[in-house]
Amino acid sequence: MSSVEKYIKENAKSFEEQLFNFLRIPSVSTDSKHKGDVKKAAQFLIDQLNEIGLDKVTLHETEGHPIITAEKCPHEDRPTVLIYGHYDVQPSDPDELWETPPFEPTVKDGRVYARGSSDDKGQSFTHVKAIEAYMKTGTDLPVNVKFILEGEEEIGSPNLIPFIKANKELLKCDMVLISDTAMFGEDQPSITYGLRGLAYMEVHVTGPNRDLHSGVFGGAVENPANALAEIIAKLKDEDGVIQIPGFYDDVEPMTAEMREAYKQLPFDEKGYKKDLNLTALHGEKGYGTLERASARPSLDVNGLWSGYQGEGAKTVLPAKAGAKISMRLVPDQEPQKIAELFSDYVNSIAPDTVTVEVEEHHGGYPVVIDLDFYGLKAAAKAFEEVYNKDVLFAREGGSIPIVADFKKVLGVNSILMGFGLTKDALHSPNESFSLKDFHRGIQTSAKFFELLPEYSE
Amino acid sequence: MSSVEKYIKENAKSFEEQLFNFLRIPSVSTDSKHKGDVKKAAQFLIDQLNEIGLDKVTLHETEGHPIITAEKCPHEDRPTVLIYGHYDVQPSDPDELWETPPFEPTVKDGRVYARGSSDDKGQSFTHVKAIEAYMKTGTDLPVNVKFILEGEEEIGSPNLIPFIKANKELLKCDMVLISDTAMFGEDQPSITYGLRGLAYMEVHVTGPNRDLHSGVFGGAVENPANALAEIIAKLKDEDGVIQIPGFYDDVEPMTAEMREAYKQLPFDEKGYKKDLNLTALHGEKGYGTLERASARPSLDVNGLWSGYQGEGAKTVLPAKAGAKISMRLVPDQEPQKIAELFSDYVNSIAPDTVTVEVEEHHGGYPVVIDLDFYGLKAAAKAFEEVYNKDVLFAREGGSIPIVADFKKVLGVNSILMGFGLTKDALHSPNESFSLKDFHRGIQTSAKFFELLPEYSE
Numbered sequence: 001m002s003s004v005e006k007y008i009k010e011n012a013k014s015f016e017e018q019l020f021n022f023l024r025i026p027s028v029s030t031d032s033k034h035k036g037d038v039k040k041a042a043q044f045l046i047d048q049l050n051e052i053g054l055d056k057v058t059l060h061e062t063e064g065h066p067i068i069t070a071e072k073c074p075h076e077d078r079p080t081v082l083i084y085g086h087y088d089v090q091p092s093d094p095d096e097l098w099e100t101p102p103f104e105p106t107v108k109d110g111r112v113y114a115r116g117s118s119d120d121k122g123q124s125f126t127h128v129k130a131i132e133a134y135m136k137t138g139t140d141l142p143v144n145v146k147f148i149l150e151g152e153e154e155i156g157s158p159n160l161i162p163f164i165k166a167n168k169e170l171l172k173c174d175m176v177l178i179s180d181t182a183m184f185g186e187d188q189p190s191i192t193y194g195l196r197g198l199a200y201m202e203v204h205v206t207g208p209n210r211d212l213h214s215g216v217f218g219g220a221v222e223n224p225a226n227a228l229a230e231i232i233a234k235l236k237d238e239d240g241v242i243q244i245p246g247f248y249d250d251v252e253p254m255t256a257e258m259r260e261a262y263k264q265l266p267f268d269e270k271g272y273k274k275d276l277n278l279t280a281l282h283g284e285k286g287y288g289t290l291e292r293a294s295a296r297p298s299l300d301v302n303g304l305w306s307g308y309q310g311e312g313a314k315t316v317l318p319a320k321a322g323a324k325i326s327m328r329l330v331p332d333q334e335p336q337k338i339a340e341l342f343s344d345y346v347n348s349i350a351p352d353t354v355t356v357e358v359e360e361h362h363g364g365y366p367v368v369i370d371l372d373f374y375g376l377k378a379a380a381k382a383f384e385e386v387y388n389k390d391v392l393f394a395r396e397g398g399s400i401p402i403v404a405d406f407k408k409v410l411g412v413n414s415i416l417m418g419f420g421l422t423k424d425a426l427h428s429p430n431e432s433f434s435l436k437d438f439h440r441g442i443q444t445s446a447k448f449f450e451l452l453p454e455y456s457e
Numbered sequence: 458m459s460s461v462e463k464y465i466k467e468n469a470k471s472f473e474e475q476l477f478n479f480l481r482i483p484s485v486s487t488d489s490k491h492k493g494d495v496k497k498a499a500q501f502l503i504d505q506l507n508e509i510g511l512d513k514v515t516l517h518e519t520e521g522h523p524i525i526t527a528e529k530c531p532h533e534d535r536p537t538v539l540i541y542g543h544y545d546v547q548p549s550d551p552d553e554l555w556e557t558p559p560f561e562p563t564v565k566d567g568r569v570y571a572r573g574s575s576d577d578k579g580q581s582f583t584h585v586k587a588i589e590a591y592m593k594t595g596t597d598l599p600v601n602v603k604f605i606l607e608g609e610e611e612i613g614s615p616n617l618i619p620f621i622k623a624n625k626e627l628l629k630c631d632m633v634l635i636s637d638t639a640m641f642g643e644d645q646p647s648i649t650y651g652l653r654g655l656a657y658m659e660v661h662v663t664g665p666n667r668d669l670h671s672g673v674f675g676g677a678v679e680n681p682a683n684a685l686a687e688i689i690a691k692l693k694d695e696d697g698v699i700q701i702p703g704f705y706d707d708v709e710p711m712t713a714e715m716r717e718a719y720k721q722l723p724f725d726e727k728g729y730k731k732d733l734n735l736t737a738l739h740g741e742k743g744y745g746t747l748e749r750a751s752a753r754p755s756l757d758v759n760g761l762w763s764g765y766q767g768e769g770a771k772t773v774l775p776a777k778a779g780a781k782i783s784m785r786l787v788p789d790q791e792p793q794k795i796a797e798l799f800s801d802y803v804n805s806i807a808p809d810t811v812t813v814e815v816e817e818h819h820g821g822y823p824v825v826i827d828l829d830f831y832g833l834k835a836a837a838k839a840f841e842e843v844y845n846k847d848v849l850f851a852r853e854g855g856s857i858p859i860v861a862d863f864k865k866v867l868g869v870n871s872i873l874m875g876f877g878l879t880k881d882a883l884h885s886p887n888e889s890f891s892l893k894d895f896h897r898g899i900q901t902s903a904k905f906f907e908l909l910p911e912y913s914e
Contacts, residue, residue, distance in 0.1 A: 196672060200770045209734035215653060215855030218785050219697075219755030220746045222739035225780075226689060226758050233690030236683065240676075277666035282679035282810040289677045298676030301683050302773050306761035308781060313657045313818040315783060315855075316759050323682075324765060326772060328675050353739040361770040398672030398772075 003137040004450075008129070008442050015129050015442065016112075016435060018048075020105040022087075022121050023114040029065055029088035030155050038065045038151045041087045041121075045128070045149055052132040054147070062159035065151030069170060072131070073144035079375075079456045080144035081449070082173035082412075084402065085124025085180070086153035089116035090427045097429035110435050117433035118424035123179040124149065126419065126438065130445035143452050146173055156362075157402060164409050174456075175375040176406045177448075179441065181418030184265065184392045189383035189444075191376060192416035194395030195403055196294065197329035197366030199338040200302075203228065203346060205321045206355040211307070212317040221317060222353035225306035228321040231356070234349050235299055235325070239285035240292075242299050242327075244345040250332045254295055257371065261393050262290055294395040298328045324361075328397060335363030365404035368395065369413045378455040379415045382447035386440050417444065460594040461907075465586070465899050472586050472899065473569075473892060475505075477562040479544075479578050480571040486522055486545035486612050495522045495608045498544045498578075502585070502606055509589040511604070519616035522608030526627060529588065530601035536832075536913045537601035538906070539630035539869070541859065542581025542637070543610035546573035547884045554886035567892055574890035575881035580636040581606065583876065583895065587902035600909050603630055613819075614859060621866050631913075632832040633863045634905070636898065638875030641722065641849045646840035646901075648833060649873035651852030652860055653751065654786035654823030656795040657759075660685065660803060662778045663812045668764070669774040678774060679810035682763035685778040688813070691806050692756055692782070696742035697749075699756050699784070701802040707789045711752055714828065718850050719747050751852035755785045781818075785854060792820030822861035825852065826870045835912040836872045839904035843897050874901065 001009075008015075027041035028034040042059055045068055049057045054070040065088060073080060092102035092115045100106035105114040112122070127147075134141045148171060150160050164171060184190035207224035208217070236242055267290050273281060283292035292298070302325065307318035327338055343358040350356035369376055371393060380391040403414045419441035425431045458466075465472075484498035485491040499516055502525055506514045511527040522545060530537060549559035549572045557563035562571040569579070584604075591598045605628060607617050621628060641647035664681035665674070693699055724747050730738060740749035749755070759782065764775030784795055800815040807813035826833055828850060837848040860871045876898035882888045 198672070198772070200772070207735070212733070213855060214755075214757045214759060214783060215655070215785055216853070217750060218757045218783075218854060219740045219753055220738055220750035220854075221733065221735065222737075223757045225761045226693065226756075229686040229689035229758065229761075232683060232686035276669070276678065278664070278678065278810070280679075280810045281677055282808065283676050293674060293677035296676055298671075299683075300671045300675045300680045300774050301686065301763065301778075302671055302771060302775070303765040303767075304682045304686070304761055304763035304778060305766045306758065308760040309762045309779075310760075313781065313783070314759060315655070315657070317757050318759070321758075321761060322766075324770065326671060326675075326770070328672055351739065353735070353737045396673070397675060397677075398670060 004133045004139050004446050005443065007133040007137050008439070008446060012439055016438070019122060019125055019438065020112070022125060023105045023112070023116055024103055026103045027088050027116070027151065028091050029152050031091060038088055042066045042068055042151055045087055048128055049147065052128070053135045060163065062163065064159050067151070067159065067163050068149040069147060071144070071146040072141055073146070074141055075144055078143050078453050079174040080146060080172065081452070082146045082148060082171055082176045083127045084148050084176050084178045085127070086120045086150050087124070088151040088154050089119070089121070090154050094429060099430055107435065111432040112435055113430055113432045115431055117431055118420045119426040119431065120153065120180045122433040122438055123419050123441065126179060126441035127177065127445045129442045130449065133442070133446055134449070141449065143449050145449070146171065160402065161405055161409070164405065168410065171410060173410065173412055175412050176414040177417060178403070178414050179417050179419055180400070181396065181416045182420040182422050182424065183418055184394055186421060187387065187389065188392060189387045189389060190392040190394050190418065191379055191383070192396050192418060193371060193376060193393050194294065194368035195366060195400050196297070196397050197333060197335055197404065198326060198364040198399045199329060199335045199342065200324070200326040200361035200363060201339060201342055202359045202361060203231065203323045203325060204357045205231070206319065207353070208317070208319050211319050214315045214317040217317050222351060223317055224354050225318055225321040227351055227354045228306065228323055231346055231349055232301060232323060232325070240283050241285065242297065244341050246341050247297070247338065250334065251297060252331045254291065258295065259291070261371070262288060262295070265290060265392055265394060294397040295330060297330050297333060300326055302326050329366045331366050331368045333366060335365060339363060364399045364401040365408070367404045367407055373413050374455040375413060375415050375452070378452045379417050379448055381451050382444050385447050386444045417448070461590045461596050461903050462900065464590040464594045465896070465903060469896055473895070476579060476582055476895065477569070479582060480562045480569070480573055481560055483560045484545050484573070484608065485548050486609050488548060495545055499523045499525055499608055502544055505585055506604065509585070510592045517620065519620065521616050524608070524617065524620050525606040526604060528601070528603040529598055530603070531598055532601055535600050535910050536631040537603060537629065538909070539603045539605060539628055539633045540584045541605050541633050541635045542584070543577045543607050544581070545608040545611050546576070546578070547611050551886060556887055564892065568889040569892055570887055570889045572888055574888055575877045576883040576888065577610065577637045579890040579895055580876050580898065583636060583898035584634065584902045586899045587906065590899070590903055591906070598906065600906050602906070603628065617859065618862050618866070621862065625867065628867060630867065630869055632869050633871040634874060635860070635871055636874050636876055637857070638853070638873045639877040639879050639881065640875055641851055643878060644844060644846065645849060646844045646846060647849040647851050647875065648836055648840070649853050649875060650828060650833060650850050651751065651825035652823065652857050653754070653854050654790060654792055654861065655783060655821040655856045656786060656792045656799065657781070657783040657818035657820060658796060658799055659816045659818060660688065660780045660782060661814045662688070663776065664810070665776050668776050671772045671774040674774050679808060680774055681811050682775055682778040684808055684811045685763065685780060688803055688806055689758060689780060689782070697740050698742065699754065701798050703798050704754070704795065707791065708754060709788045711748065715752065716748070718828070719745060719752070722747060722849055722851060751854040752787060754787050754790060756782065758782050786823045788823050788825050790823060792822060796820060821856045821858040822865070824861045824864055830870050831912040832870060832872050832909065835909045836874050836905050838908050839901050842904050843901045874905070
């Protein structure tokens, strides 16, 4: 056992206590009455980073909550890893559904229950402790490390991208390391190597200038709700294929290697259906469920409204109908281009008997990390040494916009080294994090830094 | 001028004052705190009917508000006319939008402003005054008349049908006379000879057992909102033809005479579109706008809901979606049969990836009075003599369920002799009624009774 490993083992209890102190700070970024608490959490990290001996530890004020940077770069000729994490948390409400107080960490069955335990205080803190193990044991840090820790992830990171753009030199690196995702299952280390992008649209259909009596006008005037339904029905065919012209033009076809990686994933379709109480699944023809949910683009109605939604019957021919419709994107689809194709198509199929307006909400780029990237290989090896099990490579269906932004602005890949589990209840009452994975996370991080130089050669 | 006409002319002012007293009673049937007022309005009519010398004037208590009957049947060999009206009114709220108090009748530019002025106190009172003119002048009443006046029309007449069924002998008649509709335009007498029926359905589509993250599950799980839109889109084709198998089987085709009657109606399609702020109308191919709105069946979404309807973007794949969908029916479509056909069709096109439930709200039978019916002809002639203008025969797109019920239970046609105008603002603030039409209504009613015997021969 190396002195780093020994240090991590011997300080396990102390690391937990420090994490609990971190979790006691209710750093809810969306709630202005917690502004002081968010600052307090930032100060907690500043103290940590100073204490372990990092250089250039800096708290950068923004228009919102602060951004923290720090670094230790002992080797000009070795890779630089930029560690990203966030110290803000989601609100705890509904508080009455928590079995223990959200900001009083409570350990049950080897899990710590507290808001932020998994997302992302517990996960991001692993890297701080891994680097501490090198610094405090006088072990040469095998790579260069930099930190960027923000306090606004739960509110959409409004100040992060401008900061990155303005500080490219400070943040210059060879890869980003992020622990803010889940493993494929308990004791099953996994690396997320792909995330879908997003184009989120809103469609408004307007017919007559007022709600009409459906008896008096029904049959003579186009009904905006019927028209909207017809528009939505034309967005996909019966095989689940999206009908927007040009929609698939930039979709990178799945390679044999990718499809093989999907086959390796231990997926229980029966259990998946049972969990959702569905007798049948549905998606794009020719692809498996996991592929449809992460490697292929999708289109979903997220919201729908028109006319009378109350109890009983109201004979109204509504003046308006609306829908929120979003598309998950895969490389190399561009959110802006997809939004335009959607808008053009919807306008082209809209009848001239109604007025259709299409607006765009926020979007995000899809991202896939090449499985040949040496950082991924080193991370996989580190996981395998600690967990004693082969890593699964998986793509996720959701979006983490910052990953695409790091690629765009800094030109680097991100390694999504998640230590969470889907049962962690992120954003929900009774969020928790496995303490076993907290410790294995620290070990995996330390191992990753140790292994990375040889993979980079 | 006959003594009846003279009496009506000489008592014009007194009739107005009596109507205003009737309008001062806030007989809001839906509001239990006005229960005493509804009773007071009933008593007002009882006093009127007794005062003019009708027989068997009776107030029948029900589980709700009372029903009044009365009659004068001097001629065994002549037709009997059952006059239907209602003395209850809609609530007056929002009161702040009334320019004058809703229960203090105010005359402006020849119109009386008050809740119930047109719907239906003012209109139904015309017949009371017409009969009074015969009785008070000692003129032989040319026909037999009966009254049925209810206090629950605005709450769906829950006690009326059972009462009619239980009192068929008391209500035995050759036709029903109802003044509770609007004329086609100012100074343009019109008779509504058809009303559409109604089948009102609600469709619930359920997918997964909970709202899902559209990033994680989008593409793999059928979206209930998309599925609902696809179901709705299949209810009609691009020509506006309803696709439910068997839907048109019982539709009575329009005769050449009917279509000719439609052509006679002074319809300004340009003005109609302008009023609704529409550049184009839409409906079943092969029919004109008025035909589509009243002589042909229709299908409309009345309400639609699913997922997130708030501001901004929420990436939810909703667990549920729902719609209210109603169909207007024409003879000889039966609401119950149509409801079943709808339900069968929706179930047959629903994908097996979701659960679809269809429920039925209230329905109503369509009705059309044969234009050859002598009562209609007598009513038309009476209108023409008083208004000095040819009557228009029109069908309405809405429903007055009681008309179909009179046909079903008593086996008789109804004559819809409306004296209102669309600008009367029924159910809205500042309801009003033209006093000129109030007086012409009394004259038309009296003339109708005078002319009816010769048309019945």
